[in-house]
Amino acid sequence: MLLEYIPILYLMLVAIGFGVITVILSSLIGPKKMTREKAASYECGLPSEGFQYFQTPIKFYVFALLFLIFDLECIFLYPWAVHYNQLGLFGFVEMLIFICILLVCYVYVWKKGALEWD
Amino acid sequence: MSELLLTLAVKSVLVVSVCMLMVAYLTLAERKILGFIQLRYGPNRVGYWGLLQPIADGIKAFLKEELTPANADRKVFLLAPIISIAAPMLLLVVIPFGDTVTLFGREFTLYLSNPDIGILFVLGISTLGSYGGVLGGWASGNKYGYIGGVRSTAMMVSYELSMAFAVICVVLLSNSLSLVDIVHSQAGVWNIFKAPVAFLIFLISGLAELNRTPFDMPEAEAELCCGYNVEYSSMKFALFFFGEYTHLFILGCLTTTLFLGGWHGPLLPGIIWFFIKTFAVIFLCIWQRATFPRLRWDFVMKLEWKFLLPLAIVNVLATGFIVAIF
8 A cells, every 4th residue: 555655755756856956947047137126026116115024914814713623624524424325324413413513603703703804 | 666666657757747748738728718718819929829839938937037035035935936836746646547558468557646545635735735825925025925925825725625525525425535436436427417516616616726817816916916926037937837737737637537527438548538528627717717807805705705615514414415315
C-alpha cells in the first residue's frame, strides 16, 4: 500500500522543483535596472501612505471560526459516508441527530447576525 | 523493485509534461473562446491560428525584469508563486485518466497513484494552494495585495465547505474515498443523475475556488488593481496564472471523475472519453465567464453561507435518506 505514495513523492519533487527552477531562472534572465520608483509599491500610481497591514475587519475572523466548526462536522461525515451501506437506516438517524444539532447552531448564528456582511 | 520505481518515475514525468502542455494551451483556448463569444478573433498573430501564442507568452514572461518591492517580505514573496503552482500540479497524481492498458506485453494503469484516501487528499492539497494567494498578498507590502490575500482566504475556506459537503454525496453513493473506486462504481449510472444538486454545488464552489470571473474577488481588477499579484512581475506573475489554469484543468478532471463517470463511455477508448468530458467541463467554465457579470463581495459570502452551505447540508441528508430507503 505504501507503493501508492511513491508517485506522490515523485510528483511533489517535480512540482516544487518546477516552481523553484522557474523562479530562479526568471531572476537570472531579464534586465535588472532597479530604481527607487520601481521598488515603491504600486497603489494606482499614488504615493503609498500609511502602514500596509491596516486593521482587518473582524468579520474575517468570525468566518474563519465558522469554517472550523463546519469543516469539523464535514470531516466527521466522511467515515460515516464510507460505511453507509453497512449502517442502513440506523446510521441515517444517528447522523440526522448530529446534523440537526449543528443546524440549530447554524440558525442561531444566522439570527445573531454573524452571517451579515456590513 | 528498482524497475518499478523507474516505471513510476517515467510515468510521473510523462503525466506532468502532457498535462502541463494541455494547461499551457488552455490559456490559448480561453482567449480564443472568449474572442469568438465576443465576436473578436482572439490571438492570431503568433504562428498559424495563434498556435504558438502560449510559448511566446512564456518567453516574454522570462525576459521581463523582475521587481521586488522595497517593503516586501522577501522570502515569503518568493515562496508564494511556488506554492500556487506546486499544489495544483501535485493533484495530477491522483487523477484517474483511464483504466489499465497493455503495452509491450505489460499492464499499465492510467493513473499514477490510487491512495485509499484519494478524495481527502484532493480536498486538502487544493486548499493548500490558497496559501499561494494569501502569502503573496501579505508579503508584497501593498494594501491592495493585502486585501486581495485576505479576501482570497475567506472565500477559499467558505467555498471549501460546500464543496466538501457535495463530495460527501458522491462518497455516500460509492462507499469509497478512492477516486478509482468512485469511477468503477459509476459503470452503470453516472453520479450526476443520482446527485444532480451535489453536482451543481460542486461546480459553483469549484469556480469560486478557482477565483474565476463571477467570483474573482481576490483579484478584482476594478477595485484592487489585480489583488494579491499586483506586485509580481516576470515569471513569478506568470506562475500564479499557470497555477490557476492548472487548477481549472484539475477541476475539469475532478468533475469528470466524481460526477460524469470518469473514463466510462461507449465505443471510444476510456482515456479519450475522459478528456472529452474534462474539456466539456472546462469549456463550460470559460463560457460562464463570458456570460455572467461579477458578484459584489458581500453577495459572494451571502451566496455561500446563506444558500449553498445549508443546501449542501440538507442535500447530504436527502441523499442519505434516499440511499437508506432504496
